[in-house]
Amino acid sequence: MSMYTRQHYGNFTLLKRLCSSNYLDRKTSDLYRQLYAKILACGPITLAEYMKEILTHPTVGYYTTKDTIGQRGDFTTSPEISQLFGEIIAVWIINEWRKITKESIQLVELGPGRGTLISDILRVFKKLNVLDKISVHLVEVSPVLSMIQAKKLCIESKNSELKVNENQKNSVTHYREGVTKDGVKIYWYYSINDVPREFSIFIAQEFFDALPIHKFQKTDKGWREILVDIIQEVKQEKFRYVLSQMPTAACKVYLSPNEKREHVEVSPQCSIIIDYMSQFLWECGGFALVIDYGHEGEKTDTFRAFYQHKLHDPLLNPGTADLTADVDFSLMKEIAEKDNRLITFGPVTQRKFLKSLGIDLRLKMILQNATNVQKQQIESGYHMITDEDKMGNCFQVLSFFPFVLKDHLKKWPVAGFENQG
Ligand SMILES: C[S@@+](CC[C@H](N)C(=O)[O-])C[C@H]1O[C@@H](n2cnc3c(N)ncnc32)[C@H](O)[C@@H]1O
Structure with missing residues (x-):
């Protein structure tokens, strides 16, 4: 780690060369060019800015332009590994929904990837005859992935023209809509803020780990932010981490005065979404399930990249690898429980959750009619998502319910979270 200096400020010769000539031909991507020019012109950027540009830049972002999930991508996820995962989540949803209401619901998924979980x-x-009681709402920033989702889920879908009216009446906040072969309506949104304010069940599976983070380091002189800068050697320009010379605005806003750790990662976007969702559930009713890798406020340096299923240097060839960081479940709980809006249960390990919802029984059932090859695949998927040394323990599950249901849920505890809360 080197200290950040702003010596390159005003280095327009290099900037001009960068923007004009063949100088960049050997650079890996447009994204590299944009980030490079930005840092050269304005100085080092925060890691949050670096991550946001790389993952969700509208024309050259990692998620917005590619299908990178699954065996042939850079990483795979529980729903892509085993159908048991989505089936158990479905059973959990129906179980909790029916305890609260018999009315229709909106099923909202944040970051649905290839659409496998929702499918x-x-x-x-x-199978359980509840399709006539739901509509599906997908919050997806990626046009490429939303097309893949539409193909998987719908018999027909079309783009919609966004229309926002002040009084909300006749507003169109979804950018695509479609219908499944069973007649279920599906809507796509860029942001959770656009989802209609009705009783909703939110699912977020490996969504929050993809949101941008700020990184902070305690030094002899106090807290400093870790920024992304360039090494300015003409023949081998690369990105590198530097420390801010002074505490940045983010140091002042996002770090708690009681922070004990020496290195901290904070995702403001995660906090904003959890806050929005908590208010939503409190006002409109519903509940939420978050599944992700994370910690309870004790972890430090978790930022990493994946390229073709292997760990990768996050600063190398930006845009070619997935960037991710563990989520802070304790912060999520704190935000949700503020002003007694919600109560939370968990986090519990994915293994414990899936097992207490009956994954072993479901496994036995589907093995009965499987061929030998299928049996092998099904069992290997099951082990992958439940074993302690695989995804079973490092993935955790957290649920959110309106505070008014506290006594109700004491009587009828939330499945998978018995003895929690
Ligand atoms: C790690 S993938 C997980 C996909 C899926 N849930 C799964 O488990 O297979 C993250 C998903 O979130 C979406 N995403 C990332 N950032 C987003 C944002 N700011 N708003 C909406 N969707 C986002 C990505 O396009 C992708 O669909």
């Missing part, structure tokens, strides 16, 4: 959920909903 597995809908299959179970169909």
